[in-house]
Amino acid sequence: MTDYHDTPRPRKRAGEPAQVYLTEADQARLERLTEQLGASKSEVLRRGLEALELQHMSPVAHPALRLVGLVHDIEPCGEVDVARAHDQVLADDEARSWQSQSDGA
Structure with a gap:
């Protein structure tokens, strides 16, 4: 019998990668927000997605x-x-x- 700790387990990833094409203006906006928020580009994009979802899923907007x-x-x-x-x-x-x-x- 194999000990539980001896069996290899798949590594959990932080998230799925996404490729996004940005215009120069969007790239500049992302850079500005990254600096202003002290966050990574990924974090800024995640926050943007969350804000957009809240905006569209808000009871006020429904x-x-x-x-x-x-x-x-x-x-x-x-x-x-x-x-x-x-x-x-x-x-x-x-x-x-x-x-x-x-x-x-």
Whole structure:
């Protein structure tokens, strides 16, 4: 029987390599950020990916989740089933907002 510590194990890599082609302007931007942040080029690129992901995955940027905020502001609809008539409810609310804007102008 072989001891666990005697068996060769694959080495874990820090990450997968990626090849990126940058314009001169992007290369200069990467160099500036590297110096300003005191980080490696790889770290700057990883932070950029994370920031981009957060920007696009943010609930504020998500269209469906923004809709939830719109529905929150709509007045109660009485007998209307909002789940079934949501398009009409939103359209009616939008039309009411136009009316209130024209009344105040």
